[in-house]
Amino acid sequence: MIRKYVNIILAVVLFSFQVIGAGTRVRVNQLGYLPEAAKQAILISESDITVKDFTIHDALTNEVCGQFNTVSHWGEFDKFNSNYTLDFSVFKQTGAFYIKTGDTYSPIFFINKHHFAHTTDQLLTYLRSRRIGNNVSGGWWYDASNKNRNASVNASVTYQLLFAYSNYPDIFIDAYDLQGERKPNGIPDVLDEANWGLEWLSKIQYESTPVAINGKLVAALALGAQVCKSFDTAFADRLANKAEQIYRYAEEQEVVEDLFEIIEGLQEENWRDDMQLAATQLYFLTYNKQYLKDAVTYGTSEPVPPWLFTACDPALRFYPYVNWSPYLLLQIENPQIKKDYLHNIMVSLQRARLIAQDNPFNIGVNFSENSNNKIIALHNMCLIYRQLTNDHQFVDLEESLFNWIFGCNPWGISMVTGMPDTGTTPSHPHIKSYIETDQIPVGAVVSGAVNNTCLKDSEIDGLSFDGPYERHQTEWAVYHDHVNDHVTNQPNIDASAGLIQLLAARASSVERDYLFNYNHYDLGGINRFNPDQKQILITFTAHQYDDGFRKIASALKKHNVKAAFFFSGDFLRKSKAKRQIKKLKSQGHYIGPAGNHYFQLTDWDKSLKSDLNKTVFLNDLKENYAALKKHGISKQQAPFFNPPFELYDDNISFWCKEVGIHIIRSTPGTDSNLDYTFPEMREHYYSSRDILNKIMQVEDKSGLNGYILQFNYGTNPARKDKLYKHLENLLMDLKREGYEFVDIFKAVKLR
Ligand SMILES: [Ca+2]
Ligand SMILES: [Ca+2]
Structure with missing residues (x-):
């Protein structure tokens, strides 16, 4: 009895004497965690501190809902002397909670799968708000600060919408029509939005368009034809014909452009990735073996995403950030092709894991421009790989990437405007509507943190920023929630489109009955x-x-x-x-x-x-x-x-x-x-x-x-x-x- 008593006293003493130093923060995913998922928070501190345990509390009643010693010490990182991972995967209660360790509190976070049910609608609302022009002569989505047409980004956004739909057809609601009016039209809204993109892309003068873009046009139109078949056969046929027509032109085109390698003014330098995806989508549309052969040939020149192997690549140098072709080819019944692509994908993800092991946030990308696009892209690669192979070895990486986007990062900020509405989100984004009218649309993903070295000589290098986030800047990653920072705080539609896939995967765990509010x-x-x-x-x-x-x-x-x-x-x-x-x-x-x-x-x-x-x-x-x-x-x-x-x-x-x-x-x-x-x-x-x-x-x-x-x-x-x-x-x-x-x-x- 006495021994037990002593132990209790010791436990109380240890817990209450746990010293938490200055500049200590617990970072969480503010959007929320799925009850069954792996759940982690990251503790960072400028002080040298020891953390042994933590508690989870109900956000209103402050009751202790769980006590944990699942804490792992990560060590020193940049200016943070102490870094810990707090794991609460076993905690499966649903509701609103916060973490407490010593006298440090995390922000409130949610555990509830139904929290994800309507998030893709919010992102689609954002894309809808980016529409300009009309879909007769060709309307497009514009990006944050100018209304230029960008066929490359529009094609990639369209493709991502179609890709998300083909993976999770059941989770998208129908509340809007093709024109973007609030009127159900029997077509999931994600396809209405994709249709907006397809209409313009199918009318582009491909003869005066670089091959990298033509490849993207073909991929989007071919996937569009496949997906739209069950809604509108005539439209699907038109897209299919156009896709093949552009492909034939682009095939000839590449030979000429190969001599010049990079067309003047085009930021993107890889095009075989685009032609590979184009050929792959045409193969799945027509089952013509020549397309498969082409896809494999194009694929040999770029077996892995180049941005995983470079430090400071400019925003669109290797675009798009995911080439889905290897993942699609993994599904065909050819053992040699299957094996080759499986190896390539493994090399990509293992490379990402090596990068992730070097930071306490477990982030597997280098912080060059558009890092959030890359983080979302890598997340989606881990996700699709896991679904195709049932190999769960990258699931920790997948969750960390998701957590980063919604606040588990040095600044503790969600990288998506207004999501969650209860959280800390960008309040000064470099976006036209905010600059001109103070309005911040919901669902805009900002470009994200950049390595300090990569920022040298950039347009924001030398500008001075202040505010609560400055304390958390490191050589590793710099982010400013400042309207003048168009490098790290400018939203882009490509990232929002990628996020639809990420959130669709979470929403798909919700029973269908509960998807529609x-x-x-x-x-x-x-x-x-x-x-x-x-x-x-x-x-x-x-x-x-x-x-x-x-x-x-x-x-x-x-x-x-x-x-x-x-x-x-x-x-x-x-x-x-x-x-x-x-x-x-x-x-x-x-x-x-x-x-x-x-x-x-x-x-x-x-x-x-x-x-x-x-x-x-x-x-x-x-x-x-x-x-x-x-x-x-x-x-x-x-x-x-x-x-x-x-x-x-x-x-x-x-x-x-x-x-x-x-x-x-x-x-x-x-x-x-x-x-x-x-x-x-x-x-x-x-x-x-x-x-x-x-x-x-x-x-x-x-x-x-x-x-x-x-x-x-x-x-x-x-x-x-x-x-x-x-x-x-x-x-x-x-x-x-x-x-x-x-x-x-x-x-x-x-x-
Ligand atoms: Ca609709
Ligand atoms: Ca490319």
Whole structure:
């Protein structure tokens, strides 16, 4: 017994005396981790420190959710004297969390696969916002700071969209049409966007276009023909003919250009990679053996991506950053070709791993221009390799590259504007819309960090920058969130297109049913769910009164309805609440928070109460969760919050989102929640008959699909005509009309 006691004291002493020095930061992937994935955070410190363990806490309640000693010391790196990897792969809870070690805290991060469900839509929205011209004469996507046409980048973006779709056809939604209008057209939006690219690319004067671009045109058009076949045969045929026509021209062209090697003014110096992909896509389109032969011949000159073997290559010297041909050829039934390409891919990824071993962030690229494009490209190479071979040896590299993009980097910044909306993201990007109007579009990937040596003599060399990120610059990697830095902080569409593939892979782990968010939102709170389903969610709220308990519980039981109950902290602390909540829990109902003291959060005009701020609000909510905990209900089980009087604003929704909570309220229009009124309120009084009639009127007129009907759990004794006495009949009537009553998780599909 004594020994055990001593051990406990030692453990406490060790933990509390763990000294964390100045300039210590824990970097995480702020967008989030998949529950089943490998999960790592990186600790960097300018001081010489020892880290042995860390804890993971719920972002709102601060409760310890896990304690870990899975810490590995990386050693010194550049100006950071201490670097550690904190591994929490075994932690699979879902929600919003932070890491704490000593007195250092990480930013908040999320673990939840559904977090990835709609990220590709956001990136497509960004691309849509880059459209210019029209698709009759040929519209294109422009990049960050000028509206020039760039056929090379447009072809690569188009190809990447088509490639992402062909790998993950099920995850893309249909909310927009070809013109980019918000109108579903039966075609996944990623293909509408690809179509925008294909229209222009198919009209380009290829006779006056360099071979490197013509190769890209062929690859995009041929893949477009393959993918679009099932949507529009005529369009697909047109693309296929054009692809072969350009290919025949480009084949002749290469012989001439080979003598000159690099055309004046063209930044890109490799073209056989483009012709290899062109030939490969034509082979998969036509199964003409000559194309396969061509692909193999072109491939011999560039077996691996050159940028993995160079230090300071200019942005587009080796473009595009991934040549998918080797990965596609891995799939054909020819043992020699298979083996050759497998070797080449392994050489590329092993080279990347060697680079990654030299830095604590495990990043396998050299920091030359457009490093984020390369990081995303390498990630996608690891991913596709793993999927094709089932060899998982590069999965750590894959996750580290993904983590870097979303904040696991020296600066702790996500490299994508506005993603996640709760995170630290570029706030001064070098992009025209921000420079001219202060607007930052969501989903723009900035070009990324560059090695200090490569920056020498660049246009930003010699400019002085200040701000919180400067402390984290190293010789290895320099990044400025500054509008004047067009080298590291200028978004580019190529990287955003590549990121679609990355996020599509994560989104594909989400069940199809959950991919499409049909919820309706008001000020960031859910006020209706899928209107295409004949389903209703029944909710109750309680603070002061509980007289409805018996009737409500029995009506719900009788009709086997799983409802959602929102209780204030004051209610939960009452002694009689215990028995009621036990019963409701045993019947399978959801029980969640309604505000600790049920204080009004905003005025009726939705302006925030003057004494309310984020800390006050979150502390109040925390107290409500503490009261729920006493009834054995954790925050994890209760992520939906129904604000007092259903009053809230955008700020409150955002604060909730940051700590992993969703606001939900009733669907306006049925007056169901007016059952608290009593006759003394005169013209503001609503009898049960009034309310029930109104509900059935709405049903009759437009249906109640996806409606959230909210009632009061108890009401003022002055109201004698209690609506809950009619609940059983109401449920029966609605059932008779064909409605299904669903529980809150099934209704809003956010978990
Ligand atoms: Ca569409
Ligand atoms: Ca090229």
